[in-house]
Amino acid sequence: MASTARTEYAEPDPAAVGFVMHLGRAMHSYGEASHRLEDILGALSDRLGLQGAQFFSQPTSLMASFGPVEFQRTYMxxxxxxxxxxxxxxxxxxxxxEVAQGLISPAEGSERIAAIAASPSPYGPFLTTLAFGGISGASCLLLGGGLREIVAGTLLGLGLxxxxxxxxRVPRLGRVFEPLAALLVSGAAVALAHLGGxxxxxxxxxxxxxVLLPGLTLTNALNELASRQLASGTARLSGAFITFLGLAFGVAxxxxxxxxxFGAPAAVQAGSLPGWAGLVALVVSPLCGVVLLKxxxxxxxxxxxxxxxxxGGGQVxxxxxxxxxxxxAGAFAVGLASSIYARLQNRPPAVVLVPGILLLVPGSVGFRGLTSLMERQTLAGIETAFSMMLTAVALVSGLLIAGVIAPERRVRDPGAPTRRPRLSG
Known part of the structure; x- marks a missing residue:
């Protein structure tokens, strides 16, 4: 009986399996969420004729298996x-x-992915450095800062x-990068308060x-948990919490x-700027985000x-x-806009979605909460942390409902060409 089953089951095409795994690694490294990554790989496997494909994506690993349970091949x-x-x-x-539609073979697709990974960034080091300063200055204004705070925030962003x-260039610093960066930035902020007024x-x-606050990571973690990606969502949530702790400790x-x-800085309220300055910040911030998100x-x-x-949706x-x-409301509006973009341009919705929610994610709120807790302001810290979680849940709810109302087109959709894929180069 086993030999009969073996003859009825064809081994998966190595080129097709290789392409699916290369695609999964690439999408994972470029920031695709786990639930979307598994959906895309599953749909593509169906189009390539890979039977019984199953995927398990986590922040630090990607597992895939192909074939019936009796003859399953597993890759990690x-x-x-x-x-x-x-x-x-x-x-x-x-x-x-292109591979799913049979326009190119899986082997050619793997070569294309390797070429994409080797391609240089469209933005050079100088423009990226300016974007760090620009987004820090614009964020400072959106956080209620005045002219002195904007100048200081821009300088601190450039220093970061x-x-x-x-x-x-020093790999050992990677393990303590966030706490050490927070220590240097907070110390420099106190020094600027004494030197510059x-x-x-x-x-x-x-x-x-x-740029280091893990508000987007927190939102993605809750989104994965809501999508029943419990392992990946829990791991990502833990990572965001550890990053918050490291930043708060470094700042303290x-x-x-x-x-x-230098002595204790004077306790002052941030200055105010005219209303048009906020509009400038709303233009500068996404433009700098374009550079930082490549x-x-x-x-x-x-x-x-x-x-x-x-x-606009968030303000309303x-x-x-x-x-x-x-x-x-803000996340719902961004979710609809990203779905419309994905259908019109046939590109992933994350291109519009990720930059669109950056100004809505509760990273700064969570940072304030942890800072209050470390300063033994327990009640204020708990209230702020609850506000952060409520904001994150509201964001995720808006994105999920927008995805139900305007779902993106998937590889399985009948609108895609049904040309048989070429399985060899």
Whole structure:
């Protein structure tokens, strides 16, 4: 009986399996969420005729099995969460569609993925450094900072970029990068408060560290948990919590050391700026986000529009439902905009979705909560932490409901060509 079953089952095509695994590694490293990654790989496996395909994605590993249970072949890749790269994510998504539609073979698709990984970034080191300073300055204004806080936040963002370049050459710093970066930024903020005049040290510190705050990771973790990706969501949530703790500890230590060296900074309220300055920040922030997230230049208009949808929806929702629940309206608007973009451009919705919700994620709120707890302000810390979780849940709810109302087109959809895939080069 076993030999009969063996003859009825054809071994999976090595080129097809290789392409699916290469695609999974690439999408994982470019920032694709676990539930979408598993859906895409499953749909592609169906189109390539890989029977019984199953996938299990986690932040540090990707497992796949093919074939019936009796003859299952299992593969495992050790992966590490990489920086979000929206241009490469869209490029490998396009390759997956070409393979699924039979326009190119799986072997050719694997070669394309390797070429995409080797391609240089569209934005050089100088422009990336400017983006660090620009997004810190714009975030400082959105956090309520005045002119002095904006200047200080911009300088701190540029300094953080410099430290990242140094840390990239010293691998041992990677284990303590977040606490050490927070220590240096918070200490520099206190020094700037003494050298450049009184300013809100907390606002300047938050702006300088804005690119390290794991608000997006927290939102993705809750999104995965809501999608029943329990293992990946729990691991990602734990990672976000550890990052918060490391940043809060570094800020507390940096403040203490800088205060001992320079003296306690004067407690001042952040200055105010005219209303038009906020509009400038809403334009500068997504443009800097395009550079930091490595989005393709062709997607810049869509990203700016998606961000405007999110901010506008968030403001309308906040006025009607409150600040925390207002994030639901903003996320819902961004989710709809990203789904429309995905259908019109046939590209992954993350290209518009990720930059669009960056201004809505509760990273700064969670940081304030942990800082309050470390300063033994227990009640304020708990209240702030609850506000962070409520905001994150509201964001995830908005995204999920938007996905139900305007679902993206998948590889399995009948709208895709049904041409038989070529399984050999």
């Amino acid at each position: 890749l050790r992966v590490q969460p990489g920086d979000v790269d929206l241009r490469n994510l869209a490029a490998v998504h396009g390759v997956s569609l 970029r410099g430290f990242m370049l140094v840390a990239a 009184p300013l809100s040290v907390l606002v300047a510190t938050l702006a300088g560290l804005i 230590l940096g403040n203490r050391l800088a205060t001992a060296a 989005a393709a230049p062709r997607d810049i208009p869509w990203i700016v529009v998606g961000t405007a949808f999110g901010v 929702g906040a006025s009607a439902l409150g600040v925390e629940l207002g994030a639901f």
